[in-house]
Amino acid sequence: MAQKSRAEMMEETRAKLIAAARKAFADKGYADASMDDLTAAAGLTRGALYHNFGDKRGLLAAVVDQIDGEMAARAQEQANRKGGSDWEKLLAEGRAYIELALEPEVQRIVLLDGPAFLGNPAQWPSQNTCLSATITTLERINKAGGIKPIDIEATARLLTGAALNAALWVAASEDPETVLSKAIEAFECLASGVLREQPDS
Amino acid sequence: MAQKSRAEMMEETRAKLIAAARKAFADKGYADASMDDLTAAAGLTRGALYHNFGDKRGLLAAVVDQIDGEMAARAQEQANRKGGSDWEKLLAEGRAYIELALEPEVQRIVLLDGPAFLGNPAQWPSQNTCLSATITTLERINKAGGIKPIDIEATARLLTGAALNAALWVAASEDPETVLSKAIEAFECLASGVLREQPDS
DNA sequence: TCAATTAACATACGAAGCGTATGTTTTTAT
DNA sequence: ATAAAAACATACGCTTCGTATGTTAATTGA
Numbered sequence: 343m344a345q346k347s348r349a350e351m352m353e354e355t356r357a358k359l360i361a362a363a364r365k366a367f368a369d370k371g372y373a374d375a376s377m378d379d380l381t382a383a384a385g386l387t388r389g390a391l392y393h394n395f396g397d398k399r400g401l402l403a404a405v406v407d408q409i410d411g412e413m414a415a416r417a418q419e420q421a422n423r424k425g426g427s428d429w430e431k432l433l434a435e436g437r438a439y440i441e442l443a444l445e446p447e448v449q450r451i452v453l454l455d456g457p458a459f460l461g462n463p464a465q466w467p468s469q470n471t472c473l474s475a476t477i478t479t480l481e482r483i484n485k486a487g488g489i490k491p492i493d494i495e496a497t498a499r500l501l502t503g504a505a506l507n508a509a510l511w512v513a514a515s516e517d518p519e520t521v522l523s524k525a526i527e528a529f530e531c532l533a534s535g536v537l538r539e540q541p542d543s
Numbered sequence: 544m545a546q547k548s549r550a551e552m553m554e555e556t557r558a559k560l561i562a563a564a565r566k567a568f569a570d571k572g573y574a575d576a577s578m579d580d581l582t583a584a585a586g587l588t589r590g591a592l593y594h595n596f597g598d599k600r601g602l603l604a605a606v607v608d609q610i611d612g613e614m615a616a617r618a619q620e621q622a623n624r625k626g627g628s629d630w631e632k633l634l635a636e637g638r639a640y641i642e643l644a645l646e647p648e649v650q651r652i653v654l655l656d657g658p659a660f661l662g663n664p665a666q667w668p669s670q671n672t673c674l675s676a677t678i679t680t681l682e683r684i685n686k687a688g689g690i691k692p693i694d695i696e697a698t699a700r701l702l703t704g705a706a707l708n709a710a711l712w713v714a715a716s717e718d719p720e721t722v723l724s725k726a727i728e729a730f731e732c733l734a735s736g737v738l739r740e741q742p743d744s
Numbered sequence: 745t746c747a748a749t750t751a752a753c754a755t756a757c758g759a760a761g762c763g764t765a766t767g768t769t770t771t772t773a774t
Numbered sequence: 775a776t777a778a779a780a781a782c783a784t785a786c787g788c789t790t791c792g793t794a795t796g797t798t799a800a801t802t803g804a
Contacts, residue, residue: 745775745804746788746803747802747803747804748801748802748803748804749786749797749800749801749802750799750800750801750802751798751799751800751801752797752798752799752800753796753797753798754795754796754797754798755794755795755796755797756793756794756795757792757795758791758793758797759790759791760776760789760790760791760792760793760803761785761788761789761790761791762788762789762790763786763787763788763789763796764785764786764787764788765784765785765786765787766783766784766785766786767777767781767782767784767785768781768783769780769781769782769783769787769789770778770779770780770782770791771778771780771781772777772778772779772780772782773776773779773784774775774777774778774779
């Protein structure tokens with residue numbers, strides 16, 4: 343089909359705006375990103391913005407949603423690649439979260455600006471994408487009787503929180519390579535706290 | 544002395560501005576807080592602001608510093624109150640962090656707005672106030688040979704990160720009472736991962 | 745098929761806020 | 775006592791956001 347339908351055009355402009363926003367938000371931060379510049383870079387005007395996303399925050403929410411989806415997919419991929427036990431999958435997820443959060447785009451938009459302008463991340467619908475994966479893995483381990491009798495969701499929240507914070511620490515360090523390995527070690531150490539018995543490693 | 548020196552006057556206006564900023568930032572958030580309104584509420588104008596703090600961000604930094612100092616002091620107080628072993632002190636600190644982070648003022652200003660407008664908290668000088676306390680406690684436990692051979696700072700970073708994230712979760716929940724106890728349980732569980740042997744509890 | 749309506753934007757407008765540049769007054773220094 | 779500087783207040787310009795109002799093209803209904 344050479345002709346694009348109206349709905350397709352709409353989706354295309356939405357995609358262009360989101361793409362331009364990802365770049366602008368990542369480069370300048372949400373607060374310093376001008377909507378005039380952003381929309382112009384996408385070959386549009388602010389009119390398209392307010393028609394499609396309501397306001398500036400709406401665009402940020404859409405961007406966060408998109409990034410979060412990509413994060414969850416990539417983390418799952420990493421976790422499933424190596425196979426292994428559910429426990430090893432949990433550790434792989436944690437490592438993946440840390441490494442994903444090292445990307446400037448994720449860090450600036452999702453970890454720094456997101457909470458300030460979209461509010462408490464614990465209330466985001468998207469945050470649950472990454473989180474539910476961890477919950478699922480924890481529940482599997484739990485059904486096998488491998489962990490202590492604690493609240494699954496609470497544990498998942500703390501683990502992901504620790505991972506994201508670790509990423510911020512690594513990003514701020516002057517020697518990310520070695521600091522990253524330290525962070526991953528510490529993460530696996532803390533995670534082992536949920537086990538009934540010490541792992542083999 | 545009935546007369547106040549010039550330096551005292553200066554400190555007084557700084558204190559008034561910081562106090563007004565704490566209230567305004569906590570109520571409306573940093574982005575939506577008007578400097579005109581804020582300074583007027585302190586009985587001053589924006590002139591005083593830019594003379595004392597450089598810009599809006601400078602005022603936020605001062606506010607964050609003050610709150611962080613109070614947090615560290617209160618957490619230490621809580622940890623030392625019950626006495627007990629270093630291990631119990633570590634758990635008490637974690638619990639204190641979670642409970643402190645539940646206060647709307649701390650949450651809005653330090654956890655949500657701070658990172659967005661002051662940048663990565665891992666680079667803040669003030670963040671180290673709370674963190675170094677945890678590091679100190681961990682080192683004490685380490686010297687007694689009680690923990691696994693992992694990086695102390697990394698562990699402290701992850702533990703505080705987990706605590707702060709837990710607080711955001713509790714704050715967003717509809718039943719903070721029970722969720723808080725779950726979060727504290729999970730925290731202690733994860734923290735026990737650093738121990739060589741399972742604690743007595 | 746052809747008006748009429750609506751969707752998808754663009755343009756124009758008004759208001760608010762930040763930072764700076766420029767006063768103004770009161771100490772401090774010499 | 776006069777000059778200098780500190781501690782603010784006032785005034786100004788610039789940017790930006792959200793909305794209100796066009797404008798064009800597609801869709802609907804008879």
